[in-house]
Amino acid sequence: MKKVIGFLGNPWGQRLTILVIIAVVMAVFQQNFFRPSNFSSILLAISLYGIMACGMLFVVLLGGIDLSVGSMAAMTASILAMSAQSSGYTAAGFITGVLLGLAACVAVGIVHGVLVTYFAIPAFVVTLATKYIVYGLVLLVTGGHFVQIIDKGILYQLGNARLFGAIPMPEVIFILYAVLCAVILGKTVFGRRLYATGGNPVASKLVGVKTNGTVLVSYVICSISAGIGGMILASMNMQAGPTTAGGYEGNVLTAMVVGGLNLAGGEGGVVGAIFGALLVGIINNMLILLGVPSDYTTFVQGVIIIAAVSLNMYTSRRSQGLTRRRTKKPPEKIPVTR
Amino acid sequence: MAENNSLLACRGICKQFGGIPVLKSVDLDIGPGEVHALMGENGAGKSTVIKIITGVYAMDEGQIFIDGAPAAIACRQDARERGISVIYQELSLFPALDVTENVFIGQELSRYGLTRKKEMRRRVRALIDKYGFDLDPAAVVGSMGMAQRQMVEILKALSMDARLIIMDEPTASLSASETEKLFETIDSLRKKGTSILYISHRLEEIYRLADRLTVMRDGENVGVLTRDEITPQKVTAMMIGHELKEDKNRERRHRFEGNRLEVKGLWYKDLLRDVSFTAYGGEILGIGGLVGSGRTELIRCVYGAARPSRGEIALNGRPVSRSVGKNIKAGFGLVPEDRRGEGFVPLLSIEKNLAAASYDRLASFGFVSRKKEVAFATEAIRSYDIRPPVRQLPVGNLSGGNQQKVVLGRWLSRKPRVLLLDEPTAGVDVGVKHELYHYMRALALSGSIVVMVSSDLEELTRVSDRILVMYGGRFFEEFEHEKATQSAVLLAASGQHTGEGAAL
Numbered sequence: 057m058k059k060v061i062g063f064l065g066n067p068w069g070q071r072l073t074i075l076v077i078i079a080v081v082m083a084v085f086q087q088n089f090f091r092p093s094n095f096s097s098i099l100l101a102i103s104l105y106g107i108m109a110c111g112m113l114f115v116v117l118l119g120g121i122d123l124s125v126g127s128m129a130a131m132t133a134s135i136l137a138m139s140a141q142s143s144g145y146t147a148a149g150f151i152t153g154v155l156l157g158l159a160a161c162v163a164v165g166i167v168h169g170v171l172v173t174y175f176a177i178p179a180f181v182v183t184l185a186t187k188y189i190v191y192g193l194v195l196l197v198t199g200g201h202f203v204q205i206i207d208k209g210i211l212y213q214l215g216n217a218r219l220f221g222a223i224p225m226p227e228v229i230f231i232l233y234a235v236l237c238a239v240i241l242g243k244t245v246f247g248r249r250l251y252a253t254g255g256n257p258v259a260s261k262l263v264g265v266k267t268n269g270t271v272l273v274s275y276v277i278c279s280i281s282a283g284i285g286g287m288i289l290a291s292m293n294m295q296a297g298p299t300t301a302g303g304y305e306g307n308v309l310t311a312m313v314v315g316g317l318n319l320a321g322g323e324g325g326v327v328g329a330i331f332g333a334l335l336v337g338i339i340n341n342m343l344i345l346l347g348v349p350s351d352y353t354t355f356v357q358g359v360i361i362i363a364a365v366s367l368n369m370y371t372s373r374r375s376q377g378l379t380r381r382r383t384k385k386p387p388e389k390i391p392v393t394r
Numbered sequence: 395m396a397e398n399n400s401l402l403a404c405r406g407i408c409k410q411f412g413g414i415p416v417l418k419s420v421d422l423d424i425g426p427g428e429v430h431a432l433m434g435e436n437g438a439g440k441s442t443v444i445k446i447i448t449g450v451y452a453m454d455e456g457q458i459f460i461d462g463a464p465a466a467i468a469c470r471q472d473a474r475e476r477g478i479s480v481i482y483q484e485l486s487l488f489p490a491l492d493v494t495e496n497v498f499i500g501q502e503l504s505r506y507g508l509t510r511k512k513e514m515r516r517r518v519r520a521l522i523d524k525y526g527f528d529l530d531p532a533a534v535v536g537s538m539g540m541a542q543r544q545m546v547e548i549l550k551a552l553s554m555d556a557r558l559i560i561m562d563e564p565t566a567s568l569s570a571s572e573t574e575k576l577f578e579t580i581d582s583l584r585k586k587g588t589s590i591l592y593i594s595h596r597l598e599e600i601y602r603l604a605d606r607l608t609v610m611r612d613g614e615n616v617g618v619l620t621r622d623e624i625t626p627q628k629v630t631a632m633m634i635g636h637e638l639k640e641d642k643n644r645e646r647r648h649r650f651e652g653n654r655l656e657v658k659g660l661w662y663k664d665l666l667r668d669v670s671f672t673a674y675g676g677e678i679l680g681i682g683g684l685v686g687s688g689r690t691e692l693i694r695c696v697y698g699a700a701r702p703s704r705g706e707i708a709l710n711g712r713p714v715s716r717s718v719g720k721n722i723k724a725g726f727g728l729v730p731e732d733r734r735g736e737g738f739v740p741l742l743s744i745e746k747n748l749a750a751a752s753y754d755r756l757a758s759f760g761f762v763s764r765k766k767e768v769a770f771a772t773e774a775i776r777s778y779d780i781r782p783p784v785r786q787l788p789v790g791n792l793s794g795g796n797q798q799k800v801v802l803g804r805w806l807s808r809k810p811r812v813l814l815l816d817e818p819t820a821g822v823d824v825g826v827k828h829e830l831y832h833y834m835r836a837l838a839l840s841g842s843i844v845v846m847v848s849s850d851l852e853e854l855t856r857v858s859d860r861i862l863v864m865y866g867g868r869f870f871e872e873f874e875h876e877k878a879t880q881s882a883v884l885l886a887a888s889g890q891h892t893g894e895g896a897a898l
Contacts, residue, residue, distance in 0.1 A: 244760050245753045252750055255739035262699060262728055262736055263751040263804070264719035322741045 070316060070367065071331050078338060086345045094341065096224075102337035103226035104285045108304060109311040109329040110237040111281020114274040116312050117241075117254045119321025120172065120179040122278045125308055127190035128164055129286030129301035132157030134194050136211070136287050137203040137296035145207035153211075157283050164190060165279030169272030187305070194298045202297035205290070215291030226288050233284065238326040240277075250274060255322030310357060311336050314364040336360075400459070401426045401589050402447070402478070402558055407456035409442055416442050417613045419456070424558060427587040429580060431600045434610035435633055436849055440593050443610070444560055447591075448480050449473040479551030480560045487543055489536030494518045496535055497550045521552055525582050528575075541572035545579060552588070559583065560591045565599060566686060577602060595684050597626055597888040611635050626890045630881040634851065647859045650675030650841045653710065655812055657696060660705030665691045667867040669705070675811075678834060678844040680858025682851070683887045687864040689847040690731055693814040696845075697721060697728045709812065722751050727805030731816035731847075733794070737801040740790025744780060745771035747789045748804050755808075770807060778803040778833060795826030806833055812843045819853060831857050851880040863887050863895075871895040 063069035082089035108125050115122050136153035143149020164186060171182045205211055217225045241247040252260040253267045260267050285304070290296035315332025317324035339360060343353050400423045409417040417439050424430045434440050445451045447458070449467045458465050460476050467473050487496050494515050503510040518531040527545050535546060544564060551559050561580075565573045580590055580603060592603060600607055607619045609632040616632045653675025660669040665688045673679045681689050694700040696707055698718045707714040715721050730736040738747045748771045749756055756766045768785070775783045778799045780792075789800050798818065805813055815834070819827045834857070838844045848854045854861055861873040863886035871886040873895035882894040891897055 243762055243764075245757045245762055246760065248746060248750070248753060248762060251742060251746070252739050255741045256736075258736045259730075259739055260750075262697075262718065262730055264717075264722045265750075266719065322739070 074335065078342065082342060082345070086342075089342065089345055094345075098334075098337045098341045099227050099230075100224050101341070102333045103224075103230035104289055104301075105304070105307050105311055105333040105336065106230045106330055107233050107288070108282050108285040108308045109315075109333045110234055110326060111278040112308050112312060113237065113241075113317070113324065113326060113329040114250065115179070115278045116317055116319060117250055117321055117324060118271055118274055119254055119319070120271070120274070121183065121309070121319070122168065122275065122282075123180065123183040123305050124164065124168075124187040124190055125278065125282035125285075126301045126304040126306075127187045127194070128161055128279055128282040129289060129304055130194050130296070130298055131160055131164075131190050131286065132283035133286040133290035133296035133300045134198050134203060134298075135160060137205055137290050138198075140205065140207075140211045141203055145205075145209050145211065147210055150210045154287065157287060158280060161279040161283035162276055165276030166272065168275040168279070169268075172275065173268040173271050191298060198297050200298060202295045205294045205296070211291055212294065213291075215288050215293075226292065229284070229288065233281070234326055234330055241325060246270070246273070251322065307336060307357075308333075310361055313361055316364075316368050335364075399462075400424060401428075401461065403459040403462075404443070404447070405457045405459070407443065407446060407458075408454045409439075409446060409451065410454055415613060417446075417453075420610070420613070420615050422608055422615065423618070424589050424591055425605075426557070426589055427584055428605045429584055429590045429592055429603050431604035431607040432591060432593045432610065433595070433600065433607060433629065433633060435851065438610040438633075439613040440610055441562070442613075444480065444562065444591070444593070447473065448478055448560065474554055477555055477557035478560070479554060479556035479558070480562070481544060481547045481551065481564060482562070487535050487546055490534070492532050492534050493529055493546055493549070494531045496546055497521075497553050499550075501554075517553070518549065521549055525552070525579075525586060527579065527582075539572060540567050541575045544568075544576060548579065548583070556588065558589045558591060560593075562593045563595070564592075565594065565596065573599075597629060597890070600624060600629070609633055626885055626888060627881075630884045630888075634880045634884065647838070648676050653811060653841055653843055655696070655843050655845075656706075656708045656711075657692075658706040658708075660692070660695060660702050660707070662688075662691050662695050662700060662702045662705075665867050666695065666702065669864075669868055671862055671869065673812075673843045673845055675841045675843050676838055677859040678838050678846055678857055680854045680861040681845065681847045681864060682849075682854050682861055682883050683864030683870075685849060687887070688867040689864050690816055692864070693728065693816060693845060693847055696812075697726055697814055699728065723754055725808075725811030727751070727808065727810040727813045729798075729801050729805065729813070729815045729818050731820070733797055733801060733821070734790075738789045738797060741788055743786045744775065744789055744792070744800055745785040747800050748774045748807065751804055752808055774803040774807045778806065779829065795822045798822050798830065799826070802830060802833060806837060809840070810837075810842060812845070813837060815844070815846045817848060817850075818846060819848075819850065827853075851883055854878075855880050855883060861895075862898075865889045869898040871897055 088094060108129070112122055112125060135157040136150070139153030139156060140149045143152070168179070168182055168186065171177045172179050213225065215226055219225065219228050241250065249260065249265045249270050252263070253265055253270045257267050286301055289301055293300070311329060311332035312319070313332070314335050315324070315328035315330070317328050317332070336357070339356065340353055343356060402422070402424045404420060404422040407417055407420045408415065420439065420443055422443065432440050432443070442451065446453045447467065449469045449472050452468065458467055465476060467476065488499065491499070494511070497518050498514050503514050515531050522529050522531065527549065529542065529545055529549070535543060538546070548559060564576060568576060580592070583590060594600060601624060604624065605621055607624055607629070609616050609619070609629060611633055616635070619628065651674060655673040657672070658670045660666050669688070669692060681692065683689050691700055695702040696714065698714070698716050698721045701716060709724065715724065734740065739750070745767065749767050752770060753762065756763055756770055771785050774780070775785065780796050780799045780803065789797055792800070802818065813834075818834070819830055822830065834844055834846070846858065855878045858878070859875050861878050861883060862869050863871045863873070863883055865887060866889070870889065871891060873883065877894045879894065882892045885892050886895065
């Protein structure tokens with residue numbers, strides 16, 4: 057029993073267990089699940105969440121949160137679509153749109169970082185506000201309408217082309233982006249400082265980490281990731297407007313939680329974020345294949361969040377030897393008086 | 395029997411923790427309406443006594459009498475019902491609530507399920523009037539100063555009919571004028587017949603307040619002094635006992651005059667007032683003084699983690715930067731006092747905690763060299779005998795001593811030119827302590843400057859080559875190793891010159 061709990065308390069053990077459960081369920085009820093084409097469609101579906109989750113990861117590792125990712129995606133999508141449309145779908149118009157969109161993201165990210173660090177406003181409040189501010193700006197600029205994209209040029213290719221005629225472009229971008237984020241987090245000094253700051257900001261300052269700068273850069277990375285997701289979405293849908301990527305922040309945060317990330321910061325990695333996104337994608341796919349009416353999926357998503365967190369909390373407590381028994385007195389330690 | 399006229403009498407209290415005796419037959423008598431002081435060095439057992447009286451710990455042996463009758467105190471509730479209350483240093487008040495609500499928290503008066511606010515206010519008002527406190531029952535606690543908050547805590551105790559109020563270092567976070575206010579409060583409590591057990595390190599407070607003083611040392615009661623018997627010499631002698639005269643004539647350490655940290659005229663808030671000193675390579679410079687005398691702030695200013703309002707800090711003639719990052723590159727290191735809060739990142743591995751300050755050497759173009767990082771950590775784990783020697787283990791899971799080895803090893807592996815240590819062995823067991831001293835000494839011998847702030851008098855007098863004692867934000871006295879006795883240092887820390895050292 058101890059071994060089982062130890063296995064379940066390990067993040068890899070949990071991931072494997074969940075995947076095995078899903079595989080068994082689908083093997084019994086719906087073998088179509090195992091078709092390669094189905095896996096491909098799951099991967100495509102999660103590419104956008106995956107990219108945005110990779111960005112959100114930086115912020116979550118610092119114990120922060122960014123609720124504005126959906127709005128930022130809508131913003132860049134609209135900027136790109138409008139720029140492309142007004143230029144008559146030229147490559148120059150596309151590039152301008154991409155650069156403008158990313159610049160806008162960087163600006164919002166800097167605002168987040170400055171408010172969170174120098175003004176010490178909770179990230180939840182800051183990004184809740186900018187979620188509405190950015191969404192409001194998109195409403196104003198687009199007049200509340202969708203910008204339609206009617207050209208099958210470079211902008212269309214971004215979301216719909218296939219590398220080697222097989223792998224959809226969003227998947228390629230997602231995989232490259234995930235690798236990039238993994239390298240930044242795992243191999244650079246910035247990554248080391250990010251984990252340190254997330255784990256103990258005071259101690260980090262005392263070893264010379266400029267913690268405010270680290271936080272600021274992380275919010276910028278999160279914004280840029282949201283922006284990239286938004287641009288790909290615009291291309292996939294061939295339209296962009298205020299409701300593009302609406303509610304995506306919920307999906308991305310679900311991926312974080314389901315991926316077993318500690319929202320208090322300091323631990324976790326790209327694998328967790330991607331696994332979370334993957335799991336959300338797989339479960340949605342599963343529900344469709346099982347013929348569950350789409351009205352149920354939102355309900356199920358909520359249940360999954362609670363289930364995943366409960367499992368995580370329970371097993372990691374148990375595997376650390378902590379139990380819920382309250383009657384037992386804690387062992388008396390030698391008191392240190394000072 | 396003495397307990398007949400005592401409010402509280404403890405007889406032969408013994409307590410062990412994990413087989414180690416912490417209290418060895420302690421007696422304590424507190425009379426009604428008496429301010430009874432309790433003094434002793436860190437680790438003398440004061441806190442344990444309080445916890446036994448208030449029912450937090452169970453005693454192994456001994457008896458407690460209240461009003462001369464044997465009393466069993468098994469839990470906090472028992473103590474409270476018998477009129478014993480503690481005022482905690484970290485106050486347990488709710489800042490968003492007002493005085494009345496705080497006083498009645500958990501025991502609100504109610505009728506038909508609704509609280510009776512007016513009645514509670516009236517009762518609090520009556521208590522305030524009785525003791526002549528300067529408080530408004532409707533004032534919100536969050537808007538009050540520390541001294542007033544303490545008054546609210548005292549009021550809370552009085553509302554539960556406390557007869558003995560225990561105060562553990564109540565002035566630690568108070569300013570001078572607030573302290574005076576607290577003393578007035580204590581005086582008025584005494585006049586109304588409430589007893590106070592007052593724990594403090596500050597001799598001047600004891601003179602001001604105490605009717606009697608119990609001194610503890612190594613878990614024993616070494617004596618009780620009445621008001622007119624309390625003199626600094628007597629108290630410090632009792633607190634320290636017989637000093638071991640060992641190794642005082644060890645060979646004079648070689649000073650590397652070429653490595654020199656100079657601090658001139660440093661001011662910081664109202665905690666440092668014109669502090670100057672020079673530390674040399676090759677020596678361990680000890681900084682003594684009571685908690686709150688400005689020691690921690692001093693080394694933080696030197697390190698760049700606090701910004702002094704005035705003053706010069708120079709290493710070998712060159713001004714020291716105000717940036718921690720730059721100072722680390724220039725060869726500074728700091729082992730902070732609060733290990734868990736400031737020393738390391740609990741979730742991160744031993745390896746990454748060790749390497750945390752050294753990425754200037756372990757990375758190029760922003761990319762960490764995994765090979766160098768692993769080698770750095772492996773070498774440190776081996777050199778400083780960090781256990782278990784597993785690089786990937788989170789430091790939060792290690793024992794206190796090994797955590798401290800990680801924090802110290804992080805700097806030692808860099809061969810720092812200046813290492814600043816703040817209470818380096820607090821909460822570390824004896825064996826590891828000596829290892830840490832050994833590493834510190836080895837670093838000094840290699841020519842580095844080592845500055846150690848410590849409240850542990852034995853450590854300070856044994857390890858330091860020279861001791862500067864702070865008192866009230868400035869250096870008060872300087873001792874050479876040969877002349878430094880624990881009692882002389884303790885007296886200097888209380889603002890008493892002994893003539894052993896050089897007055898500053």
